[in-house]
Amino acid sequence: MSNEKLTFEEAMELLENNADKLKSGRLSLEESVKAYENCAKYHKICTEILSEIKQKIEVYRPDSDSVEPFED
Numbered sequence: 001m002s003n004e005k006l007t008f009e010e011a012m013e014l015l016e017n018n019a020d021k022l023k024s025g026r027l028s029l030e031e032s033v034k035a036y037e038n039c040a041k042y043h044k045i046c047t048e049i050l051s052e053i054k055q056k057i058e059v060y061r062p063d064s065d066s067v068e069p070f071e072d
Contacts (some may be wrong), residue, residue, distance in 0.1 A: 015042035
């Protein structure tokens with residue numbers, strides 16, 4: 001994939017594909033290390049995107065008729 005910014009869905013698909021390759025047990029040691037590195041890279045991208053989205057989400061509280069930032 002090029003250096004263009006990935007969407008969450010694209011990064012998740014790439015993460016899943018690399019995880020499936022790792023789980024297959026058919027990779028050489030070098031290929032396994034590369035797939036693992038890719039998993040870490042795409043996991044980080046997904047986490048960053050989710051963090052950005054979380055900051056934009058607001059929660060409506062009907063009991064107080066207010067809107068608050070989303071918190072875990």
